[in-house]
Amino acid sequence: GAGVSQSPSNKVTEKGKDVELRCDPISGHTALYWYRQSLGQGLEFLIYFQGNSAPDKSGLPSDRFSAERTGGSVSTLTIQRTQQEDSAVYLCASSSGLINTEAFFGQGTRLTVV
Amino acid sequence: DQQVKQNSPSLSVQEGRISILNCDYTNSMFDYFLWYKKYPAEGPTFLISISSIKDKNEDGRFTVFLNKSAKHLSLHIVPSQPGDSAVYFCAASRVEYGNKLVFGAGTILRVKS
Numbered sequence: 001g002a003g004v005s006q007s008p009s010n011k012v013t014e015k016g017k018d019v020e021l022r023c024d025p026i027s028g029h030t031a032l033y034w035y036r037q038s039l040g041q042g043l044e045f046l047i048y049f050q051g052n053s054a055p056d057k058s059g060l061p062s063d064r065f066s067a068e069r070t071g072g073s074v075s076t077l078t079i080q081r082t083q084q085e086d087s088a089v090y091l092c093a094s095s096s097g098l099i100n101t102e103a104f105f106g107q108g109t110r111l112t113v114v
Numbered sequence: 115d116q117q118v119k120q121n122s123p124s125l126s127v128q129e130g131r132i133s134i135l136n137c138d139y140t141n142s143m144f145d146y147f148l149w150y151k152k153y154p155a156e157g158p159t160f161l162i163s164i165s166s167i168k169d170k171n172e173d174g175r176f177t178v179f180l181n182k183s184a185k186h187l188s189l190h191i192v193p194s195q196p197g198d199s200a201v202y203f204c205a206a207s208r209v210e211y212g213n214k215l216v217f218g219a220g221t222i223l224r225v226k227s
Contacts (some may be wrong), residue, residue: 004157031213042120042219043158043203050212091157099209100146100165105157 002026004106006092012112013082021077021109025094032075033095033103034067038088046090049075050097082113117141118206120218129227133191137204137218142185144206148215149178149189152201161202162189194225 005024013019025032034046045059049069060066064082069075079086089110093103119138127133135149145166150158164171164178164187171178177190191198204218 033215035217043205043217045214045216048212048214053212056212056214093157093215095213097213099213100163100207101213102148102160102163103213103215104160105150107155107157 004092004094004104006090006106006109008109009107010110010112012114015084015113016081018078018080019082019111021079021090021092021111023075023077023092023094023106025073025075025092026104027073028096029094029104030072030097031095031103032069033093034075034077035091035093036088037091037108043091046077079111082111084113087111087113116219117144118204118216118218120202120204120221122221123219124222124224126224126226127194129196129225130193133189133194133198133223133225135189135191135202135204135221135223137187137189139185139187139206141206141208141216142182143210144208144216146207146209146213147178147180147187148205148207149176150203150205150217151198152203152220158203191223194223196225196227199223199225 032049035043048056089108091108093105095103148163149161152158201220205215
């Protein structure tokens with residue numbers, strides 16, 4: 001597609017359930033990022049994939065969070081045993097991976113844990 | 115440890131006047147800086163960037179200034195338009211970090227007509 005695509009756009013889940021959020025990056029982009037934005041907060045870095053390198057997972061808030069990127073393209077962010085504080089907009093971005101280039105964001109997935 | 119700070123949560127400007135959004139950073143090793151704009155229910159969109167080897171970059175109504183000694187950058191929008199009303203995020207990266215973007219908390223800009 002022309003841009004970064006995320007699905008679902010909205011997700012309401014019960015506390016304790018697992019959720020999977022999907023990101024389709026721009027074709028050919030080797031770098032992929034996950035961020036989240038909680039209500040009234042800035043963009044919090046979660047995880048970063050660059051080509052075949054080991055992902056930078058330094059932003060994942062707990063071991064309930066994990067992400068994978070299959071075939072260097074689609075990425076899935078999984079949150080296990082969701083908690084109310086996980087409610088946020090989860091944003092995916094991709095870039096060409098070249099130095100000093102911008103990242104392009106998807107529209108995000110709004111996750112609400114009830 | 116917030117490496118990128120936007121200390122003004124909001125800014126209100128009259129249409130046609132200049133908007134100045136500020137950003138400070140603590141890590142002198144950052145070598146690339148970006149500004150993004152975000153409308154409600156949309157993802158951030160890239161606006162303008164600047165490399166650490168420059169002190170100014172201009173694109174139409176948008177100009178970014180970088181003061182490395184002060185670890186400060188600013189985004190100037192002139193003339194401001196009502197459609198510029200959005201949240202503006204400052205971001206920084208460093209090649210050694212693999213281009214990972216570190217974002218500030220954002221500034222809400224309201225342009226009044």
